[in-house]
Amino acid sequence: MNFASDNVLGASPKVLQALLDANEGSEPAYGVDAHTRRAEEMLAEAFEHEVVVFLVATGTGANALALSALTPPWGAVFCHAESHVLDDECGAPEMFTDGAKLVGIEGAGGKFTPEGLAAALERYPRGVVKAVQPSAVSVSQVTEAGTLYSLAELDAIFAVAKPAGLRVHLDGARFANAMVALGCSAAEMSWKRGVDVVSFGATKNGCLACEAVVFFDKALAENFQYRRKRSGHTVSKGRLLGAQMVGYLSDGHWIDNARHANRMAATLAEGLAAAPGVRLAWPTQANEVFAVLPPAADRALKAAGFRGAPWSSGSLPPGFTIGPDEVFLRFVTSFATRPEHVAGLVEAVRAA
Amino acid sequence: MNFASDNVLGASPKVLQALLDANEGSEPAYGVDAHTRRAEEMLAEAFEHEVVVFLVATGTGANALALSALTPPWGAVFCHAESHVLDDECGAPEMFTDGAKLVGIEGAGGKFTPEGLAAALERYPRGVVKAVQPSAVSVSQVTEAGTLYSLAELDAIFAVAKPAGLRVHLDGARFANAMVALGCSAAEMSWKRGVDVVSFGATKNGCLACEAVVFFDKALAENFQYRRKRSGHTVSKGRLLGAQMVGYLSDGHWIDNARHANRMAATLAEGLAAAPGVRLAWPTQANEVFAVLPPAADRALKAAGFRGAPWSSGSLPPGFTIGPDEVFLRFVTSFATRPEHVAGLVEAVRAA
């Protein structure tokens, strides 16, 4: 079983069926088909707010496009020093924003603090012409360390960001996993906190390729259709995206998937933490487990056919070091993870 | 029946089945899955040449990315004055090339001539620092007027382009339709003529969202993986694209689809041309029919449930004018077009 990521799988059966069901008949192209319209309505319901929605096929596209609506080329976007937008998209945000600067803020456990943001803001004073101008903050929820900002932590960050004139982006590649883990609503994790635009990920949690850029303020989205088109992210047969999103949101499927994945991760974390010589780098709060293993355990799980992703990070807890022989791995669970997979992995490690 | 475009449909049954078949199991993400690998092999077979292939979900993405590999930001890309890259992609090529200039060349029937290219080249002399530098030529095959360059016509254009140091891009959004119509091989319509990179369209001809950027020269593709990633066009669950392309290329499905669509268009063109008061703007060479209709015919076909796309063009044949009451429509046929649709449309027009 491959635990390296939640994108090593295909679509969940419900999403796949939605795609099949939508295949017949003719629909207008370029995102104005009935399936996409329905997806937009369902997202408005899910967020309990009027929304302007743009479906795209990739998370990098969603993030880079979203940020481009929040900053001019001479702007600064504040984010965690290990965030996906900063380090894992080959400069996509810089391309889409025509050269804005992503300012990384260090912070343990994949999270930066209000104080960290305040300090970063001081380096780029508004109105000082040589400095890029503070424009946006991007928060990842789930973070790169598999952790979560509590709603209070988000409030504290936004209490610094908003008076500084920053727009707020939430990178929700694992939005559902975070929401379910926090036990809050989509609204409570977004516009009720002050989020201006969400990259609402659906691919990792059951779709094949579907992400939504969700705006709560129509004005911000004014020219977004041109941005999407000129970046090549307007899919012609829009039903591909619309149908996936409808399937994903129907009957609480997205929530069921996330809840299941989180539970599997909790079980896996518990099992690994109890194994001799195994340590977790961060608490498992959503569907990712970051574990440091003795080499024998690493060999054993490989031999048993399990895969994690080799990891490294600069935001380990203070004092947490990894020995030269130890192996640092990420394990990600998903809608497709079965309890027996988890048990098998834990057993392999324990036996080592 | 909607004849407005070939992207108002879903996937062909064979492509859809391939997608279903590929859904199970885990695969590495980001375009190195087994399905994508197989698609790459099949494209090499189809082109009878070693190729470097990048699958993406949209034609605009494919074109803009392909051009970005052929020109520096201070370069000129020569293309037809009504080409898709110039006028129908909201400036995507300019975004991806970081500001290169697309130089439109006028020409009747959607085609420019070697002489037109030579004249355009004179305006941008190599080494003159104030002039953008001649870098590439982009040829659409099928053209925006539904016409085709003969192989001899391509040779004549490339005989001007190559000595001028231009790289050659072929916008093959309807590659299969063109190839089938010319009765040539993929190789004969591409690298054997001197084409450096093809935007190989599959979406319109049976896929849901799948295009391949096909390079024949490895060196040209050297950094393309970074270009694709930073533009957000690297799909994480790569099987989505790989499986479609495998289904599309298997058992000559792409050729069957194109041949069928072309035949339907020929029948439609014949029927419309014979209808009183109807004129075709250009010969129907692939799967598009451009017809000028009397208003009554337009009303009649709408009443009968048929749709075409309102059209306008600056490359009408000399002397061909459209009266103020006449209606200019494009009709596109596809794998899903049935003879009875065509017959019905023609009948509705004739009856008017």
Add this chain to the structure above:
Amino acid sequence: MNFASDNVLGASPKVLQALLDANEGSEPAYGVDAHTRRAEEMLAEAFEHEVVVFLVATGTGANALALSALTPPWGAVFCHAESHVLDDECGAPEMFTDGAKLVGIEGAGGKFTPEGLAAALERYPRGVVKAVQPSAVSVSQVTEAGTLYSLAELDAIFAVAKPAGLRVHLDGARFANAMVALGCSAAEMSWKRGVDVVSFGATKNGCLACEAVVFFDKALAENFQYRRKRSGHTVSKGRLLGAQMVGYLSDGHWIDNARHANRMAATLAEGLAAAPGVRLAWPTQANEVFAVLPPAADRALKAAGFRGAPWSSGSLPPGFTIGPDEVFLRFVTSFATRPEHVAGLVEAVRAA
């Protein structure tokens, strides 16, 4: 004598003296020095309007920066098909606008017409997502053909541009020459017509390197200081630019220079037109003469030490053709042109 351009010279004595006078003492850097402040006041006086002014060292910088304030990256800027911004700046406007499209409009004598603009607008309908969006029009005054738009002609163009939502840029590399020739005020040639921003050239008419981007609407200039800085066009020792502009505008120096240059051009045009075998391509309305000469005349003026610039153009008058042996040259006069230079050139041509 070198008549190839008006930038083959140094500064006029008055401008040079102003530079000398400003050299002593300390001044704050980056464009907030006393000289620049004075230049800003003088430009407000010259234009009889509140202005926001940004001095830069080059005309390409001024034009590209000005356009970048008028269009988003997905915008279209309409201009003459042979305009400097389109063809003589190596793609600078594309770089500064992050990829906007410059749409060239053909027109005889370097001028496009309201009808030409209206036709171009039709190709890029507002709100159609595949089309770049109409954003600005750029008019060159003096044109690339050395001709002038009359105030009525400007009115007619802007009467099409303004209702279409276009912002108006005036490329005034030879602003003074045009103004003097039309016998109007700076205000009458700019904001009173509807111009939003002027590239106010001073280099060619007496400065060493000084151009002003002049905004009449503060809101348009809002972020311009960041645009100028991040393009490297904010000179640290700002007095260099401020002092030149002060010297240029003092005591009507700019007007005197332009009047003199225009007079010299008129004399030259008259003389050349009267020479056997010589034809002028366009009327001489400012300080440029475009002449077609027999080869013997070309040889004779070279032998006598005179230089013009070899020329070519696609906007020659209907029916005006240039023989294979004839030589097409541009002659530009300036503040430094002496009557005896003109007489000598004419004499050399006549004698041939």
Add this chain to the structure above:
Amino acid sequence: MNFASDNVLGASPKVLQALLDANEGSEPAYGVDAHTRRAEEMLAEAFEHEVVVFLVATGTGANALALSALTPPWGAVFCHAESHVLDDECGAPEMFTDGAKLVGIEGAGGKFTPEGLAAALERYPRGVVKAVQPSAVSVSQVTEAGTLYSLAELDAIFAVAKPAGLRVHLDGARFANAMVALGCSAAEMSWKRGVDVVSFGATKNGCLACEAVVFFDKALAENFQYRRKRSGHTVSKGRLLGAQMVGYLSDGHWIDNARHANRMAATLAEGLAAAPGVRLAWPTQANEVFAVLPPAADRALKAAGFRGAPWSSGSLPPGFTIGPDEVFLRFVTSFATRPEHVAGLVEAVRAA
């Protein structure tokens, strides 16, 4: 006396005279005039190497253009976390490189270490598609803290950079001050160490507006003329730049100016360090003094008509803190600083 920067002054008398001497006569435009040609020769002599030189008017232009020749848009440029290119140019490098990422490396005293560079390189592995690709390193000499890298320190950094495939840029806004302080030749501080391109500053050390981008490898400079032109940095009356550089380099003027400025700074540093309650943040190695003063001293020097620039920095020495009442100022000396200015400033501070 204004010690806030070395760009609050005009030109040195010798540079001004060179400008005057070059004003007469006609010269070809756009950087191919005799003065520029002479400047290029003199730079080749100064660097004892064949060079390809591009003169521009601003340091930001020089830096951003230089970097754009060293990195693709998907590249990473490593530099100090407080370097000018990273934080003081409003994103110019991002604009000119079309979105490359500047990766800041922390380090005390304005200098980063080979270990710091090695660690930064690990975050961006070559060939990993999600990571921007390591492309260049930029070293400031003099640094933002007024300190210098020794030649051995440069060697150590480049010993990490070169095997990693990085090109090397040296930001020499105060090149002469650094060279004189190190007692080495221009060659020893550049190509002999492995530097590929230098931003050779002349403005701060005596010119009005003149910087040279100096390449030692012709191939790297191949397309630089187009980069300069399309960024608007090709001055039409090129003599403005050529003449300044000729005056600057003639008779060792640049070295004399730098030596004088450095001496004045050393005297100032000594005087301030000896004043009660005053501390220097970093050693004074070139022409900048960074001092922490008691509030009374700050008031006294202002009252006496002296100005420094308020400063802040994240690279203070470990344990060096600044009290809430203390004032942190930068003082910069130049060719125009007189011993009596220095004595007066020191006296004012001492008396407080």
